[in-house]
Amino acid sequence: MNSYNPVEIIRKKRDGHVLSSEEIVQFVSDYTKGNVPDYQAAALLMAIFFTGMSEGELLALTEAMLRSGEVIGLADVPGAKIDKHSTGGIGDKISLHLAPAVAACGVRVPMISGRGLGHTGGTLDKLESIPGFSTRLSVPEFRTVLRRAGLSLIGQTDTLVPADKALYALRDVTATVESIPLIAASIMSKKLAEGIDGLVLDVKVGTGAFMKTRDAAYQLASTLVSIGRRAGKQVTAFLTNMDQPLGRYVGNAAEVLESLHVLEGAGEPDLVELTVALGGEMLRLGGMAQTEEDGRARVAESLRNGEALGRLQRCAAMQGAMIDLRDPHEPWRQTCLHTNRVAIVAQSSGFVARMDAEAVGWAGVAIGAGRERKEDTIDPAAFIFLDRKVGERVEAGEALCHFAVAADWPEGRRERAKTLLESAYEISTEPPAQKPLILDVLK
Ligand code: URA
Numbered sequence: 001m002n003s004y005n006p007v008e009i010i011r012k013k014r015d016g017h018v019l020s021s022e023e024i025v026q027f028v029s030d031y032t033k034g035n036v037p038d039y040q041a042a043a044l045l046m047a048i049f050f051t052g053m054s055e056g057e058l059l060a061l062t063e064a065m066l067r068s069g070e071v072i073g074l075a076d077v078p079g080a081k082i083d084k085h086s087t088g089g090i091g092d093k094i095s096l097h098l099a100p101a102v103a104a105c106g107v108r109v110p111m112i113s114g115r116g117l118g119h120t121g122g123t124l125d126k127l128e129s130i131p132g133f134s135t136r137l138s139v140p141e142f143r144t145v146l147r148r149a150g151l152s153l154i155g156q157t158d159t160l161v162p163a164d165k166a167l168y169a170l171r172d173v174t175a176t177v178e179s180i181p182l183i184a185a186s187i188m189s190k191k192l193a194e195g196i197d198g199l200v201l202d203v204k205v206g207t208g209a210f211m212k213t214r215d216a217a218y219q220l221a222s223t224l225v226s227i228g229r230r231a232g233k234q235v236t237a238f239l240t241n242m243d244q245p246l247g248r249y250v251g252n253a254a255e256v257l258e259s260l261h262v263l264e265g266a267g268e269p270d271l272v273e274l275t276v277a278l279g280g281e282m283l284r285l286g287g288m289a290q291t292e293e294d295g296r297a298r299v300a301e302s303l304r305n306g307e308a309l310g311r312l313q314r315c316a317a318m319q320g321a322m323i324d325l326r327d328p329h330e331p332w333r334q335t336c337l338h339t340n341r342v343a344i345v346a347q348s349s350g351f352v353a354r355m356d357a358e359a360v361g362w363a364g365v366a367i368g369a370g371r372e373r374k375e376d377t378i379d380p381a382a383f384i385f386l387d388r389k390v391g392e393r394v395e396a397g398e399a400l401c402h403f404a405v406a407a408d409w410p411e412g413r414r415e416r417a418k419t420l421l422e423s424a425y426e427i428s429t430e431p432p433a434q435k436p437l438i439l440d441v442l443k
Contacts, residue, residue, distance in 0.1 A: 006030070006040045013047040021060035028064035032163045038170055045167070045176040053181035061181065062227055065189035068163035069156075072139055074110060074195030077147055080286035081108045083194060084278050085187050086202040087220060088120035088177075088210055090361040091245030091386075093255035094202070095123045095153070097262045097303070098275045098282075100311035103150030104302040105279075105295075107286035110146050111153050112160065112190045114168055116370040116378070118177040118210070119361030121250065124155045125370075129253040129380030131332060132322035149315035161193050169374050178210040180220050188227040198234035198285035200278050201225070205439065206243035208357025214239070214439065221442050234285045239440040240274060244355040244390050247271045251369045251383025253336040260325060260333075263309035270437055276300050277438055338381045338404040342414065344421045346394040353428035355390055359420045360401075366417040367405045379406060384421070391434050400425050 009023050027044065030036045053061065074081050082102070086092050099109040113123035113135075124135045135155045137145065145152035156165035164186050171177050171186075191199050201224050204210070205217035221237035228235035247268045249258045261267045262275060280295030289295030302308040306326075313325045323332045364370050368379030387399040394400060401424075403417055 006036050006044075010040060010043045010047055013044060013051060016051045018054050019057055019060075021056070024057060024060040025064045028061070028068060028163050032068045032166055041167065042170055042174045042176070045171055045174060045182065048182060049176045049179045052179075058181045058184060058223070059227065059230070061185040062188050062192070065161060065163040065167070065185055066192050069158075069160045069193065070139055071193050072110070072142070072160070072195040074143070074146070077108060077143065079106065079108050080198070080288070081110055081194070081196045082198045082200065082282045082286040083109055083111050083191060083196045084200045084202065084282060085191055087183060087187065087204050088117055089204045089242045089246060090120060090208040090357045090364070091247045091250045091255065092121060092204075093126060093247065093259045094271065094275055094278065096126060096256060096259035097271075097308060097312070098279050099151045099153060100263070100315065101275060101299050101302045101308035102279050102282045103311045104307035105283055105298045106288045107283055108146055109151040109282075110142070110194045110196060111151065112194055113153060113155060114186075114190070115155070115172075116365075117168065117172050119208070119358050119365060119370070120210070121252070121255065121361075121364065121370065123153065125378050125380075126252045126255050127153055128378075129256055129336065130316060130321050130323065130325070132320040133316055134320040137319065145315055145318045149318055150311055151315050153315065153319070156190065161190050164189050172371060173374050180216070180223055183210060183220060184223045184227060187224060191228070192231050192233075196233060198282075199228055200281050200285065201235065201237040202274070202278060203237050203239050204242035205239055206241050206357065207355065208245060208361055209242040225442055236281050236285065237442040238278060238281070238438060239442070241435050241437050241439055242357055243435065244357050245360055245386060246274065248386045248389070249383055250360060250364045250386075251367075252378060252380040254383035254385070257333060257336070260309070262303060263312060264328070265304045265306070272300075272303070273437055275303070281441075336381060337383055338406055340407050341402050341404045342418060343399040343402040344418065344425075346396055346398055346400050346425070346427060348427055349395045350393070350427040350429045351431045352388050352390050352392050352394065352400070352425055353432045354426040356424045359424040360384060360386075363403065363417040363420040363424070366413045366420065367403055368409065368413075382406065388425070391431055394427065
């Protein structure tokens, strides 16, 4: 039994008062232990969503989430340990190839990631589409993989930031994701649990991001940077454009395939540009490059020469993967996607002027690439392919994009995906002005 009434804490927050550190710690601890039910935690999340948090409350929440489990000490693992985290995007498979590319250049990457959140995808769901790949390692296993492969990719567990594991899943299905303090505490509790020396943040801004405006993204970026620096970490935040998905694919196995193309020295230009920029800064923070430019060149080389792919294979094999990711003829590559396709065609000729990336993300959820309810399982084989992206020409009747679902996928959800994708494209007769992918960097 609780020694206090959780309703009092919810009411206090709802009415705009400041919670004490003790109240926050107690609530988080009781929720994580199962002594506070989901409906009360959801009510508190909604109250925070609407009333925000003071700086003191945010630090207390981050600390309570961090301390809900084990904090990994990596002082005995040689070399700099630098991680990267994105605030959530569509088609954002960057971690899958960035982490091994940076590891191949000599900086260790201990990475605790999340699952899909709202309309955005999650690294864990993508990794788990690789047959056998386990993201649920014990801390000793995580350390071993990190030592031997130079990177390890895992998720929150019952012993590692369990509070984020529980709250993340609850926020996903209660429309409480797009809140600066909740995002900041979620990200930084995971990152501070990893034993890192430094962190590169990819703060997304645009139609597909949780932060729709530059002002909101700056606010989130400076909040994240300030929590990290207070904890003694080196932190750089990139503000990057999420007005359209990254790459061409949205969907779990499909994004792994697309990421493998980057690791084979090819890949979509936006994926390569962002990987090289974030990786260059990770190398600089880790002392393996004098300048970001030098770091960029080294990351690009590790993608070209196959060393990054080799690193990913080493990590995947140690984490249980049953296939060889280096083999272009691996049968899984031919069978991992649904073949049952539905095309969305252009009603008029012109240029793609704008995309509603969030609608593409929700279409991904409708086809089973994300979750509508906590207990939903992901369909790794479902995907959306973007035949056209912003600035590209299309003729009436040609495909703008298409999606693929299981043959027995419910008709209602298939229709919802279709409607969302039809509404996601805006066509104009003139080519639009192109926005840069990297909007700003906070160092
Ligand atoms: N990534 C996280 O880990 N948490 C959030 O809340 C959003 C993005």
